[in-house]
Each structure stands twice: as C-alpha cells, then as structure tokens.
Amino acid sequence: MSYILTEEQQLIGQSAKEFAKEVLEPTAVELDRSGLFPKAAIKGLAGYDFLGLLLPAQVGGVGAGFVSYVTVIETLARFCPAVTSIVNNHVLAAHAIQQWGNEAQKQQYLPALAKGDVLGAVAACECGPAGITDTGVLTAVQQGNTYVLNGSRRFVKNAGEAGLYVCFAITDATAKPKASTAFIVDARTPGLIVGSKQDTMGLRGCPVADLTFNSVTVPGTAVLGVPNKGAAMIAEILAVAAVAEAAQTVGIVQTAVEHAAAYAKQRVQFGRPIGSFQAIQALLANVAANCHATRLAVFDAAAAIELGQSFLAEAAMVKLLALHLGQDSLIDVVQVEGGYGYSEEMTLARLFRDIAGTNLLDAPADFPEQIIAASLA
Amino acid sequence: MQLHGDQLRLQALAREFTATHIIPYAMEYDRKGEFPLFVVEEAKKAGLICMAVPKKFGGAEYDSVTQSLVVEEWAYGCAGFATTLSGNGLSSYPLLIAGTDEQKKLYFTPIVAGGLGAFSLTEPGAGSDAGSCKATAKRVGDEYVLNGVKCFCTTGSYAKVYVIFASTDLSMGVKGLSAFVVERERAGLSIGSVEHKLGIRSSNTIELILRDVRIPADRLLGKEGDGMKIAMKTLDMARPMVASIGVGVARRALDECVKYLCTGKPGQMVQFTLADMEIQIEAARALVRHALSLKDAGLPYSKEAAVAKTFATDTAMHVCAAAQHLLGSNAFSSESVVQKLLRDAKVLQIYEGTNQVQRMVIAGQVLREEALKQAAAAAGR
Numbered sequence: 001m002s003y004i005l006t007e008e009q010q011l012i013g014q015s016a017k018e019f020a021k022e023v024l025e026p027t028a029v030e031l032d033r034s035g036l037f038p039k040a041a042i043k044g045l046a047g048y049d050f051l052g053l054l055l056p057a058q059v060g061g062v063g064a065g066f067v068s069y070v071t072v073i074e075t076l077a078r079f080c081p082a083v084t085s086i087v088n089n090h091v092l093a094a095h096a097i098q099q100w101g102n103e104a105q106k107q108q109y110l111p112a113l114a115k116g117d118v119l120g121a122v123a124a125c126e127c128g129p130a131g132i133t134d135t136g137v138l139t140a141v142q143q144g145n146t147y148v149l150n151g152s153r154r155f156v157k158n159a160g161e162a163g164l165y166v167c168f169a170i171t172d173a174t175a176k177p178k179a180s181t182a183f184i185v186d187a188r189t190p191g192l193i194v195g196s197k198q199d200t201m202g203l204r205g206c207p208v209a210d211l212t213f214n215s216v217t218v219p220g221t222a223v224l225g226v227p228n229k230g231a232a233m234i235a236e237i238l239a240v241a242a243v244a245e246a247a248q249t250v251g252i253v254q255t256a257v258e259h260a261a262a263y264a265k266q267r268v269q270f271g272r273p274i275g276s277f278q279a280i281q282a283l284l285a286n287v288a289a290n291c292h293a294t295r296l297a298v299f300d301a302a303a304a305i306e307l308g309q310s311f312l313a314e315a316a317m318v319k320l321l322a323l324h325l326g327q328d329s330l331i332d333v334v335q336v337e338g339g340y341g342y343s344e345e346m347t348l349a350r351l352f353r354d355i356a357g358t359n360l361l362d363a364p365a366d367f368p369e370q371i372i373a374a375s376l377a
Numbered sequence: 378m379q380l381h382g383d384q385l386r387l388q389a390l391a392r393e394f395t396a397t398h399i400i401p402y403a404m405e406y407d408r409k410g411e412f413p414l415f416v417v418e419e420a421k422k423a424g425l426i427c428m429a430v431p432k433k434f435g436g437a438e439y440d441s442v443t444q445s446l447v448v449e450e451w452a453y454g455c456a457g458f459a460t461t462l463s464g465n466g467l468s469s470y471p472l473l474i475a476g477t478d479e480q481k482k483l484y485f486t487p488i489v490a491g492g493l494g495a496f497s498l499t500e501p502g503a504g505s506d507a508g509s510c511k512a513t514a515k516r517v518g519d520e521y522v523l524n525g526v527k528c529f530c531t532t533g534s535y536a537k538v539y540v541i542f543a544s545t546d547l548s549m550g551v552k553g554l555s556a557f558v559v560e561r562e563r564a565g566l567s568i569g570s571v572e573h574k575l576g577i578r579s580s581n582t583i584e585l586i587l588r589d590v591r592i593p594a595d596r597l598l599g600k601e602g603d604g605m606k607i608a609m610k611t612l613d614m615a616r617p618m619v620a621s622i623g624v625g626v627a628r629r630a631l632d633e634c635v636k637y638l639c640t641g642k643p644g645q646m647v648q649f650t651l652a653d654m655e656i657q658i659e660a661a662r663a664l665v666r667h668a669l670s671l672k673d674a675g676l677p678y679s680k681e682a683a684v685a686k687t688f689a690t691d692t693a694m695h696v697c698a699a700a701q702h703l704l705g706s707n708a709f710s711s712e713s714v715v716q717k718l719l720r721d722a723k724v725l726q727i728y729e730g731t732n733q734v735q736r737m738v739i740a741g742q743v744l745r746e747e748a749l750k751q752a753a754a755a756a757g758r
Contacts, residue, residue, distance in 0.1 A: 199711035269506035
C-alpha cells in the first residue's frame with residue numbers, strides 16, 4: 001500500500017503497530033477471557049493521540065485524515081479487534097460532532113474526546129438488515145426549550161463507559177419516512193439507564209449494552225445538526241462506520257491468514273509441510289487476494305471521505321466486500337489448522353468469534369446491496 | 378426418498394426427545410462447557426443410545442437411514458449433544474467391521490447398559506495423515522503393551538470402552554497400524570488435557586495417554602496391520618452421520634431466522650437468502666439419505682459418504698453464517714442460539730476428516746473410476 005500512503009500516513013501506521021504490539025497483543029487473550037473494559041489500553045491509545053486522530057489541532061486532535069485513520073484501525077485490529085471496536089465507536093461519535101456540531105458544541109465536547117478524557121459512543125444501531133422489529137424505538141418530544149427522550153437503543157457499543165452518546169430519536173412520526181433528530185446526550189443525564197452488559201460471542205472487552213431513556217430531558221442545545229434531518233446523518237455515520245469496520249475486518253483477516261500460513265509451514269502431514277499442498281496454497285491465496293482487494297477498496301473509500309467527495313456507494317461496496325471477506329475467510333483459515341484451529345488455545349478461534357461482531361454491530365437496516373444498486377441508476 | 382412407518386415413528390420420537398431433553402439444556406451446557414451425562418441416561422431409557430448395536434448383543438440395530446434421522450433431530454437441538462450421543466455409533470463401527478463375537482460382546486455389553494464408547498485414532502502428529510500414528514502396541518507373550526499419546530478423543534473422559542489405534546510395527550508405516558479394544562480400567566490409561574473448544578463445548582474432547590497399558594492379545598481387531606483399513610471403513614460409516622448433524626444444525630439456523638421473520642414483511646433479499654438455505658438443506662439431506670441407502674443395500678458408498686459429509690457440513694457452516702448476518706446484532710449476543718450454531722457448525726467441517734480430506738477421497742475415486750473405465754475399454758478393443 002505504500003505507493004499511495006504519504007510518509008506521514010506511514011509514520012502514523014508505524015506508531016500504531018508499535019503501540020499495538022507492545023500494549024494490545026500481550027493482553028488480547030486475557031481481555032477475551034475476562035471481557036472487562038480495557039481501561040489501560042484506552043488510556044494508552046489516548047497517550048498516543050489515536051483517540052483524537054481525526055480531530056483538528058484546535059481542539060487537541062492530530063488533524064490526520066481518514067486514510068491515516070483506516071491505517072491505524074487495520075493495524076490495531078491485527079492485534080486486538082475488541083479494543084479496535086471501542087476506538088471505532090468513540091471516533092465515530094467525535095467525527096459526528098466535528099461534522100455537524102456548532103462551534104459551542106465543538107468547544108464543549110471535542111477537546112475531552114480528543115484527549116480521551118471522555119469516551120464517546122454512537123447509538124445508531126438498527127440491528128441488521130432483516131427488518132426485525134424489536135430493535136428499540138427512541139422518540140424525542142420538544143417541550144419549550146428542551147427535548148424529552150423516551151424509548152431505547154439496543155446493542156450500543158461503549159455503553160456504560162461512554163461519557164456522551166450521539167443518538168438518533170424520532171422527532172416527527174407523521175412524516176414519511178419518520179423524521180429523526182440527532183442529540184448529544186450526557187451519560188449522567190437523569191433517566192438514561194444503561195442495561196446490563198451483554199455477554200457477546202466475540203469482541204469481548206468492548207462493552208455492549210442496551211440504553212433505556214426514561215423521560216431523559218436534554219436542552220435544545222443538545223440537538224446535533226438540523227432537527228428532523230437525522231436520516232441523512234445516520235446514513236453517513238453508518239457509511240463512515242462501515243469503512244472503518246471494513247478496515248478492522250481486513251486487519252483481522254490479515255492476521256488470521258498469516259497465522260494459518262505460519263502453521264501450514266511448520267505442520268507436517270504426509271511427510272511434508274501442509275503448506276506445500278496445492279489445496280492449502282489455493283485456500284490461503286484466495287483469502288489473501290480477497291483481503292488485499294478489500295483493503296484497496298477501504299483505502300479508496302477512505303480517500304473519498306478524506307477529500308470530502310461522495311462516498312456512500314463506495315462505503316456500501318466496502319461493506320459488502322468486508323461481509324464476504326470476514327466470515328468466509330475465518331471459516332476457511334480455521335480449516336488449515338484443523339482440530340488445532342478449533343481449539344480456544346489458538347488464535348483463530350478467537351478471531352472467528354471477533355469477526356462476526358465486527359460485521360454485525362452497527363449493521364444498518366438496509367442491505368449494502370440496496371445502497372449500491374440505487375447509486376447505479 | 379420416502380420414509381417408512383417405523384422410520385417416521387422413530388423420527389417423531391427423536392424429535393420429542395430433542396424438545397424435552399436437549400433444547401432446554403443446550404445453551405447452559407455450552408456456556409459451562411459441561412458434559413451432559415443426564416442426556417446419555419435419557420437416551421438409554423429411550424432406547425437411542427445403542428442404535429448401531431446388533432440385536433444379538435442387545436442393541437436396537439436400526440438401519441443407517443433410520444439412525445441418521447435420529448442424529449439429525451439431536452443436532453437440531455445441539456451439535457454438541459449430538460456428537461456425544463452419536464459417539465457410540467462411531468466407536469461401535471470398528472467392532473461391526475472387524476470384531477469377533479467375543480469382542481463385540483465385550484464392547485457392546487457396557488454400551489447397551491447405557492455406557493459410552495470412544496474412538497481414538499488421531500495423534501498430535503497424525504491428523505489428516507492418520508497413517509503416521511506413533512503410538513505403539515508391542516506384543517509381549519499373550520498381551521499387547523500400548524504406549525503413546527492420542528488426542529482429540531471424543532467422550533474420552535467418560536468412556537467405559539475405547540477403540541484405540543496403535544502401530545504394531547512402526548517400520549511398516551500405514552501397514553503397521555492396528556486397532557484394539559481397551560477397557561477404561563486398564564492400568565496405564567489416563568486422561569491428559571481436556572480441549573477448550575470454539576464450539577460443541579458440551580462434548581468432551583481429550584488427550585488420551587497410554588503408558589504401558591497391558592491388554593490381552595485377543596483385544597486386537599482383525600489382524601495386525603488392519604488398522605488403517607478399519608479406520609477408513611469406520612470413517613465411511615461415520616461421515617454420513619456427521620452430515621446429518623450438519624443438516625440438523627442448518628435446519629435449526631433456518632428455523633431461528635424464520636421464527637423472527639415470518640411475522641414481518643421480509644424483503645426479497647431476505648427471502649432469497651432463506652430460499653438458498655432451504656435449497657441447500659434439502660439437497661444435503663438428500664445426499665445423506667442417498668449415501669446411506671446405498672450402504673443399507675450393501676452397495677459401495679464411500680465416495681457418496683464423503684460427498685454428503687462435505688456438502689452437508691459446508692452447508693451447515695454457510696447457512697449459520699447467513700443466519701447470523703440476517704439476524705444482525707441480535708445474533709451476536711451470547712444468549713442467541715445462532716451464535717452457538719455458528720461456533721458448533723465449524724467443527725463439522727473438521728472432524729471425521731476435514732473437508733479437504735473428503736475432497737481428496739472424492740477426487741481419488743472419481744479419477745480411479747474413469748481410469749478403470751478407460752482400461753476396460755482398452756482391454757475390450
């Protein structure tokens with residue numbers, strides 16, 4: 001990838017690798033086992049300025065672009081996908097405020113988010129494309145200078161640890177489709193209840209919980225962006241998330257395929273390393289080629305985001321590629337290691353569980369195919 | 378293929394057994410990684426624990442198609458439970474293939490009484506290449522002395538009897554491999570590490586350690602050097618049963634989707650995904666029944682067994698992945714059955730020969746059939 005990465009982007013990637021090898025890799029297995037929020041790792045990330053990577057220098061950020069960001073995300077994911085998911089959702093919240101916030105909101109929230117003093121979360125989860133109705137409905141009613149939020153959001157990443165939530169609530173149910181508005185909600189607001197932490201299949205250590213809003217009253221200044229224009233914001237936020245999560249998928253798959261390749265090199269069956277068999281070579285080659293193609297698509301979409309070009313269709317394509325790449329690759333590479341790959345003592349079993357969450361959480365209500373097809377006509 | 382009355386009755390019995398004794402417990406035992414001894418007891422009461430054992434030795438002696446119906450139902454409830462419960466089939470096959478009446482009596486008596494048997498072929502250095510086993514069986518007087526380490530032995534901690542493969546002559550390679558019946562209480566046989574697995578967590582998978590295990594010479598199945606042949610025939614018999622587990626797992630995944638989606642208005646992409654799942658499940662089940670009806674008719678079925686195993690377990694894997702995608706975040710929660718199905722399905726592509734090994738078997742046979750055809754044509758010219 002170096003041929004499109006600038007020196008600065010490469011340096012950021014390099015420091016991400018150093019950090020991840022030193023801090024994330026040694027704790028990844030224990031984090032998966034305990035599922036406890038990785039405070040030290042997040043503090044370390046803040047120390048390296050990764051939490052404010054995309055934010056401008058005026059608010060204490062690095063001012064790096066989205067290409068640098070996906071480089072960092074891929075690198076972190078190579079060593080610890082759970083921590084990467086925390087970072088992704090935090091950065092998503094900061095990105096939303098940077099993108100749509102007014103000056104006062106930026107001054108109020110971004111410095112703390114950039115330094116990692118406050119963890120951010122986006123509660124946009126629509127829980128997948130199959131039209132399941134129990135995804136939780138959140139409404140907001142204007143009362144004078146305030147809004148009163150009622151309802152719930154399910155499967156919110158960083159829930160319980162976040163100091164603020166960017167969430168979307170329906171503010172006009174009579175409009176077709178229903179109109180929603182984005183709010184910045186302080187986690188300490190009375191009536192905002194974080195449900196018990198979900199036990200999840202993978203990405204353990206990344207907190208996931210439901211949020212319940214019992215007459216949560218927020219000032220009018222909590223509105224992010226334009227009232228009733230939330231739908232376009234959700235679409236954009238989920239598209240940004242899709243690109244970042246695809247980078248996470250690429251990182252996981254790259255680690256997995258390298259792990260399997262190393263195993264194939266030393267595992268001898270039928271008198272030779274299994275890596276010398278064409279079937280194993282073909283399996284590894286296909287995974288590596290798909291991974292490479294998806295990485296290029298991630299960089300392409302990331303560049304579009306960075307340059308302020310339209311990127312919704314590109315992001316949907318990246319999402320589609322990552323969906324295929326992720327689970328299918330892990331299914332395949334475990335085969336290389338056979339019974340050992342199925343053991344939780346080995347790395348692949350954990351990555352097999354992590355990859356599912358990488359693609360499932362933040363799944364939009366639309367299939368990426370729908371967004372892509374719409375962009376073609 | 379039409380099922381007959383007895384088969385339908387047994388299928389209904391197995392379905393009820395699964396609803397009563399498996400589904401309510403599967404998630405809990407998966408979470409704890411605990412072996413479901415209680416279900417073995419229930420299977421004994423229901424007459425399902427010794428399906429493969431001949432009537433002559435007190436077993437049920439169901440035909441293979443009938444056995445596969447039961448296995449599919451068990452797997453619908455839990456692939457881990459199904460692995461445990463069908464383990465008695467797997468470990469009985471070597472006896473059916475090569476056992477004398479005395480050996481069968483020795484082996485089947487504890488099984489008919491509700492005990493468990495275990496099949497132990499794999500070693501740390503002998504997985505796909507089963508012929509490279511390093512465990513040895515040395516003839517000393519009228520005994521064999523077994524030494525070595527076996528691994529990935531299913532139900533090993535709980536088995537009363539084992540079929541263990543060891544080499545009687547390492548210099549002969551594959552042709553030195555032999556199979557033995559070994560009772561649990563033999564001195565020197567011990568359980569090593571217990572595997573902590575991605576899925577089928579209620580199933581017991583262990584390392585089996587053999588340290589000067591002395592057994593009477595009449596525990597040898599067949600002749601010295603018959604081990605590989607017995608192992609391969611055993612795997613032929615076992616593979617359609619693994620395929621049935623795949624069909625059961627895939628059917629459950631589809632049902633879990635449909636349960637959620639039938640009341641809404643699923644769009645066409647969802648509908649087509651569901652249709653693709655159903656197409657694959659139906660095809661997989663047909664392949665299983667085809668292979669097993671050949672077997673029950675006494676016809677060659679080795680290739681068909683490998684085809685069924687590969688297709689059905691690949692199907693299980695991909696149907697579960699598609700199901701999880703459809704159900705989204707909901708299916709990422711540990712409380713979701715679908716995430717368990719996904720973890721469980723993965724082992725089906727691995728055990729009883731990885732699906733790569735199946736493809737070696739299938740390609741070998743396809744090429745051999747054609748070579749024979751061409752040779753016959755050349756001879757006839």
